[in-house]
Amino acid sequence: MTSTRKLLVLPGDGIGPEVMREVAHIAGWLRHHRGLALDIDEDLVGGASLAVHGVPIRDAVIEKAKAADAVLFGSVGDPAWGHVGFDKRPEVAILKLRQALDLFANLRPAQVFDALAEASTLKPEIVRGLDIMIVRETVGGIYFGEPRGIETLPDGSRRGINTEVYTTAEIERVSRVAFDLARARSNRVCSVEKCNVMESGLLWREVVTDLHKREYPDVQLSHMLADNCAMQLVRDPRQFDVIVTGNLFGDLLSDLASMLTGSLGMLPSATLGAVQDDGRRAALYEPIHGSAPDIAGKGIANPLAQILSFAMLLRYSFDREDDAALIEKAVSNVLASGLRTADIMSDGMARVGTEMMGQAVLREMDKLNVTQA
Template identity: 85%
Template sequence: MSDAHKILVLAGDGIGPEVMREVARIVQWLSAHRGLKLEIKEELVGASSLAVHGVPIRDEVIELAKQSDAVFFGSVGDPAWSHVAFDKRPEVAILKLRKELELFANLRPAQLFDALLDASALKPEVVRGLDIMIVRETVGGIYFGEPRGIETLPDGSKKGINTEVYTTSEIERVARVAFDLARKRDNRVCSVEKSNVMESGLLWKEVITDLHKRDYADVQLTHMLADNCAMQLVRDPKQFDVIVTGNLFGDLLSDLASMLTGSLGMLPSATLGVERADGKRNALYEPIHGSAPDIAGKGIANPLAQILSFAMLLRYSLNRSEDAELIEKAVSNVLTSGLRTADIMSDGMARVGTEMMGQSVLREMEKLSS
């Protein structure tokens, strides 16, 4: 299978393996009926890796990730391991992958399916048709800047230090991702920072403005302060197409935007890295929900975010937009038919479990392809 795409599957902990199984059935169908050729390797990660290997992710798995066309990730986290040192916790696995693969651009869509319109906390007329893409820089900014730490002062009190740092190259590379995405969408980018009170924000605005003039003058560019953006996302979210911002503001704004859709359990994400010598880009795809250990093994988890994450993998890493659209349309049709898992259940709908929801999406894909 030399012409097959190499995919590393890391199902992880909690509900990760359950929702991943539903994607596996879709992969089998796409292989049989749409000519998708994948070379899949599965490895342990998170608590499952800790239990067997004593570490949340092995160096060998990191190397496999670097050699793959994409990493397809489930979720990590298990309260049974909360007592261990920070560098041994299950969640360290995803942090190491982001660092080692230089995954610098997190793509988090906030798209509202019409069938879930009533699930949003906002009025239907405000969110109907919502389709935003937030591009968050993920390896710089205040989470990684130096100096950092907690110091003890002469009087015995303490001081916590974190430093916001961004360089021209770090800003440019994430901005290019945003501009390139916008060209495939509604051709609009809103750059978000705090240039009024932060020098790093001022540089962010200057660099993106210069890059826009130089290489992306065809894309509409606007600038917005982060606090205003938070307000505008609630007041009039459909004014946005692509939002590009730094690590801290992206963390906050993407969570805010995700809840405009009514369910955290419905949303996929992608994190893209640097372009390699072979012309391919490191990438990791995962649902934004956690491992949900409280419902693991009960067969009630929502698999749609994992399924939609695979659609993103098809679109951004394998250049198979038609297959991605087929999955997304199937998910939309299933929701329109009234099927719901527990997390998105509402009056008058039919409650189903993980497996039934996955099977329903697959049956809908078959119908749409016939």
């Protein structure tokens, strides 16, 4: 008998609730056709939580997230709350969740569907077939290191301070995620830092190299300086399989890689914690696009990144590879049929809205399910 999984759904702000509705339809389809047993709870975060509770995320929601098998997140950000203090911004919700759940490894795939190769700003022959996974460390590095702050100097001028700090344990745990992922892909990892000018980068390279020798000699390991990696992602992105890097460089490189695909509206992500003694692992899944308040409520948002985030959730948290692959194949087939939301629209294609795109994915899942039966 299939065990019931606990899923916390946090739609958030802007287009978050709209695209999350399409995932709810897919979850219902999987329950009916594939026996997926889910105990789904939903709550408020971001501006939606501020409007009701006065805070971007409540402690009770964080506790729900800790108890869940996985968290499916929409988006946060609302210009209506631009007047609140730094600690009350809608975006604080996702930062608090990452810290509270110790979600240290952000997985950002950059995959180009064949039907969208022309949508990239790079030449189609450069990006066609692209399938990269960037693994970014997310709870350490310069964003969290101490000392930090802004101080006033004796002469009245001011100085901003941020500190890049990494320990052996922090580097090893995110690198293990990258090596394990590579074993299920093309078995190649590129570790990225700036060891030529940063001691933290030198330690990063030494720790990754030592871990590779001890535990992952079967995986091909290479090293690259972060500035060169940025250049290589534009010059020849298909040379990469899995890239593992720290918080700052991962932030920059994953955004760069995302635009190789042509649209932020197509890209999912996952952020993973450590595997616990009982085998459970805290995990949060979200599309990388923002809340897009300018198009919220218009029914034109692209739901595919949220749908693909759910596919990642099925793969990495629920061990349902077949269901994840079914969703991804359905998305690929829908795009090949010529349907497009506004963000990926091109000449000769058929423009559809959020709901119609979600329905098209469901119809394709029906077809694929019959074929596989």
